[in-house]
Amino acid sequence: MTQTGSNHYALTPIIVASSLISVIFLAFFIKFLFYGLDFTDEAAYLFYIRYPWSYDATGTQFGLVYHPLYWLVGGNIGWLRLANVLILLAVNGFLGWLLVGHFNPWELFITKVARFSLSLGLATISLAVYIIWLPTPNYNLLNVKALGLTLIGMLLVDRQRGKPAFRADKRVSAGWLVVGLGGFLAFMAKPQTAMGLVLVVLAWAWIGSRKNPKSQITGLVAAAAFSMVLVFCSAMALDGSLSDFAQRYMNAREMDSLAGTHSVYTVINFGVVYFLKTVDLLFVAILMALFVFGGLAGYLFRWKSPLPSICFLLALASTTTLLVLANFHWPGQSVYFGHCLWVPLAGFAVFGIVADRRKGWVDLRTRLGWLFFIGCFSILYGLGSNNVFAITTSVGSFYVFLGFFVFLALGAGCQAWERHVFGLTVMGQVLAVAILVTAWANPYRQIGPLWNFSSEAKVPTDGGTLRFPPPMDTFIENWYAASTQAGFVPQTPVIDMTGRTPGASLIIGGYLPKTPWIFSGYAGSGDMAVKALKKLSCVELAMAWLIVDLQGQGNMSTDKISQAGVDFEGEYVLIGQADYPILDVKGQVVFRPLGLLAPRRNLDERTKACQAKRGSELQES
Numbered sequence: 001m002t003q004t005g006s007n008h009y010a011l012t013p014i015i016v017a018s019s020l021i022s023v024i025f026l027a028f029f030i031k032f033l034f035y036g037l038d039f040t041d042e043a044a045y046l047f048y049i050r051y052p053w054s055y056d057a058t059g060t061q062f063g064l065v066y067h068p069l070y071w072l073v074g075g076n077i078g079w080l081r082l083a084n085v086l087i088l089l090a091v092n093g094f095l096g097w098l099l100v101g102h103f104n105p106w107e108l109f110i111t112k113v114a115r116f117s118l119s120l121g122l123a124t125i126s127l128a129v130y131i132i133w134l135p136t137p138n139y140n141l142l143n144v145k146a147l148g149l150t151l152i153g154m155l156l157v158d159r160q161r162g163k164p165a166f167r168a169d170k171r172v173s174a175g176w177l178v179v180g181l182g183g184f185l186a187f188m189a190k191p192q193t194a195m196g197l198v199l200v201v202l203a204w205a206w207i208g209s210r211k212n213p214k215s216q217i218t219g220l221v222a223a224a225a226f227s228m229v230l231v232f233c234s235a236m237a238l239d240g241s242l243s244d245f246a247q248r249y250m251n252a253r254e255m256d257s258l259a260g261t262h263s264v265y266t267v268i269n270f271g272v273v274y275f276l277k278t279v280d281l282l283f284v285a286i287l288m289a290l291f292v293f294g295g296l297a298g299y300l301f302r303w304k305s306p307l308p309s310i311c312f313l314l315a316l317a318s319t320t321t322l323l324v325l326a327n328f329h330w331p332g333q334s335v336y337f338g339h340c341l342w343v344p345l346a347g348f349a350v351f352g353i354v355a356d357r358r359k360g361w362v363d364l365r366t367r368l369g370w371l372f373f374i375g376c377f378s379i380l381y382g383l384g385s386n387n388v389f390a391i392t393t394s395v396g397s398f399y400v401f402l403g404f405f406v407f408l409a410l411g412a413g414c415q416a417w418e419r420h421v422f423g424l425t426v427m428g429q430v431l432a433v434a435i436l437v438t439a440w441a442n443p444y445r446q447i448g449p450l451w452n453f454s455s456e457a458k459v460p461t462d463g464g465t466l467r468f469p470p471p472m473d474t475f476i477e478n479w480y481a482a483s484t485q486a487g488f489v490p491q492t493p494v495i496d497m498t499g500r501t502p503g504a505s506l507i508i509g510g511y512l513p514k515t516p517w518i519f520s521g522y523a524g525s526g527d528m529a530v531k532a533l534k535k536l537s538c539v540e541l542a543m544a545w546l547i548v549d550l551q552g553q554g555n556m557s558t559d560k561i562s563q564a565g566v567d568f569e570g571e572y573v574l575i576g577q578a579d580y581p582i583l584d585v586k587g588q589v590v591f592r593p594l595g596l597l598a599p600r601r602n603l604d605e606r607t608k609a610c611q612a613k614r615g616s617e618l619q620e621s
Contacts, residue, residue, distance in 0.1 A: 014422045015114055018121045021429045025124055026089075029436065033085065033135050034078040035450045035467045036443055037459065039503025039582065040517070042136040046077065046463075046506060047516030049137065053238055055515060057251035057532070059384075061188045062139040064238055069137070076464035077136065084137040089123045091148040092398075096122030098155040099402065103370075103409040121425040122405070126398045128432040133439040133450075140381075140395075142189040147377045147399065150182030150197060154204060154373075157219060176219035180226030187231060191249070192384030200376050207369065255515075258528040367407045374403035401428055445582060447471060461490045461509040471581035476507050482576030482591060483508040493544035495533065497558065499525065501580055504547055513540050526560060533564035538610035541566050542603055546592045549580075565610035 037043070048055060048063035049070045055063070066084070073079040096119035129144055156175025179201060187194035201223075205216045235245035381396030409421055441449040447469040455473035458465050460480060468476065490509030496502050499520025505512050515532040519525060533541065541564060548558060558568040572592035 014426060015117045018422065018426050018429060019117045021426065021433065022117075022120045022124045025127075025429070025433055025436070028440075029127060030082060030085070032440055032450050033081040034465075035453045036446050036448075036472075037077065037136075037466055037468070037503065038134060038443070038445045039501045039506075039580075040445055040519075041138070042134055043501075043503035043506045044517040045134075045136045045138045047502065047512055049080075050075070051511065051516075054511075054513060056239075056244075056248050057255045057515065057535070059249055059252035059256075060139040060190060061234065061238065061248070062137070062142045064234055065142060065185065065188050066137045075462040077459060078464050078466060080137060081135045084141060085127075085135070088126065088141065088145060088148075091145050091152070092126040093119050093123035095148050095152050095155075095402075096120075098152060099406060099409075102155050102159060103406050118422065118425055121429050122402070125401060125425070125428040125432045128398055128435045129395055131395055131435050131439055133443040139189040140385075142185060143193055143381055144396070144398075146182045146185035146189055146193070147197070147381060147396075148182075149178055149185065150201070151374065151377065151402075153178030153180075153182060153223075154201070158208065172215070172219065173222070176223045177226050179219075180223035181230070183223065184227040184230040186380075187227070188234065190384035193380050196376075196380045196383050200373060200380065204373050255528055255531065258524045258531055371403040371407045374406060375400050377402075447582060459507055463506075475578055475581060478578045479504060479576075479591075480508055482578065486575040486591070488545065493536075493540050494547060495541075495544045495561070496547045497529070497560065498547055498549040501547075501549075504580070510545065513544070529560045530563050533560060534614070536564070538565055538607045538614070541610055542606040546572055548590050548592070565613050566606060567609075571606070 045063075048058070048060075049066045050063075052061065052063035052067050066080075069083055070080055073083060097115065099122070100115050100118055126144065126148075129140070134140075153175045156171045156178065158175075159171060183194055183197055183201070186197050202220070205220055208216060232242065235242050239245045239248070377399035378393050378396045381399065382393035385392040405421070405424060408424055440451070443450055453467040453469050455468050455470050456465050457468050457473040457476045459476075488508055488510070491511050493513045494505040494508075494510035496505050496512060496518060498504065499518060502512060502517045514535045518529045518532055522528075536544070546561065561568045574590060574592055576591045578591075
């Protein structure tokens with residue numbers, strides 16, 4: 001059905017505005033990919049990616065997925081981040097392209113330029129997932145790609161649902177395989193997300209099975225088989241057997257239980273109390289008033305008046321203002337305001353549909369169905385995270401936005417709809433820009449804002465050059481110089497007992513065996529540390545270098561080393577120290593070689609002593 005009487009030239013200004021926002025925003029985004037490095041989470045991510053075979057007690061295998069990309073860019077951190085973002089943009093840009101084409105029965109977009117502009121706008125909105133500025137590839141970013149690919153597969157299949165599988169159109173077979181690929185990547189990122197994704201895809205397939213149940217069953221089997229083949233290949237690549245691959249997840253569960261990192265509370269806590277404590281209730285009241293008033297105006301005037309759009313633009317402006325103010329009152333905590341980020345956009349779409357009273361129940365049911373399924377992806381994104389569930393889910397609210405976008409696009413009943421679809425996208429872009437500016441102003445566990453990072457420093461080995469604030473570049477240079485002068489050789493095992501700075505090992509080219517981060521701050525952190533250290537062979541333990549922070553708040557007790565098999569006292573030689581300028585580590589980060597430069601005993605003797613100590617402990621137990 002072709003919509004007549006629509007003036008497509010009237011869309012030119014908003015198309016140009018959306019394109020300019022995308023281009024300028026992406027230019028700054030790419031620039032800042034080469035700025036800074038978090039010495040906690042990001043350092044651990046890089047170890048996972050560099051040595052995916054070495055860590056056998058992890059519930060995520062994203063390191064294996066990203067390892068080929070890491071090898072392709074030669075280990076350069078900035079280029080690795082850039083390649084990851086380009087892939088993310090490609091996935092979500094293609095997803096936007098399919099959405100516009102699939103839910104466009106009225107032939108609204110007569111030019112590919114307009115469709116491309118809208119797709120690019122949706123792709124840039126997806127970058128709001130970087131609200132916590134951790135640009136190095138990680139399990140959350142892999143999860144975004146997995147969910148995007150799954151949606152792409154669902155759209156490809158849905159277009160051909162009435163036809164027998166693998167006959168009428170190659171799209172349907174490709175669609176099911178893409179669904180399988182998305183499920184595999186979700187499993188490698190976070191198995192909890194993959195399990196939830198299976199349920200959502202099954203529900204979606206069951207609803208569509210009325211047209212052709214055989215096609216749906218065949219497609220589901222193909223998708224599941226493709227996922228399992230990929231999982232099998234990954235298991236062989238990592239461990240050589242399915243049993244050892246499964247043992248990884250059992251080990252991860254054991255380590256989590258020891259550390260106490262996951263609890264039922266973190267899963268069911270929706271952060272309401274924290275939200276009410278930090279967010280001005282007056283702001284919430286104003287936001288909801290604009291939300292309701294705009295909706296009522298849309299219903300009464302059927303969007304013939306600009307009043308509804310004005311109300312939602314004011315709500316958007318208020319939300320953006322809150323994000324800016326959050327940087328002054330709660331630096332680095334803007335992520336907690338994700339609860340209300342998308343309220344104005346939701347209102348814009350929902351009450352727009354209410355205003356279009358000419359649509360029947362069948363069409364409304366279709367719209368509600370896609371809104372439900374796409375909206376579920378925001379919840380799937382949050383599964384398996386060790387954080388307040390509502391906070392993690394709000395970070396993945398791009399899928400909620402996509403759901404409302406489709407909901408709005410399916411309601412095309414008047415000439416104004418084309419302006420509202422584009423208007424919704426531009427509003428989302430503005431909000432995404434506001435989110436990222438707050439992230440750049442307060443980069444995670446760094447001395448921000450990013451635009452003040454004025455010094456360049458090389459990250460060994462072959463990590464490329466990144467820009468850092470002056471205190472950090474001095475720390476990196478001093479730390480690397482001290483280790484080099486002491487005779488440190490890259491790829492040498494390092495045990496980091498600071499509990500907070502695995503990046504200190506990264507910048508000297510060290511290798512953290514068995515676990516990339518012995519983190520502190522949890523009730524069972526000490527038990528987890530001993531368990532991880534005992535997984536090391538006595539040879540590795542005897543030749544490893546040691547980093548401790550004798551005065552730091554998060555420092556692990558040095559007796560953990562002794563419990564693992566090598567006595568701390570008298571076995572280490574102090575060779576250097578440097579002040580770490582972040583995370584309130586006020587004391588000296590102490591670097592000690594373990595039995596290499598000036599040992600009390602040689603390596604063989606230390607190894608035998610470790611084996612004897614572990615053997616006696618085993619007999620006693």
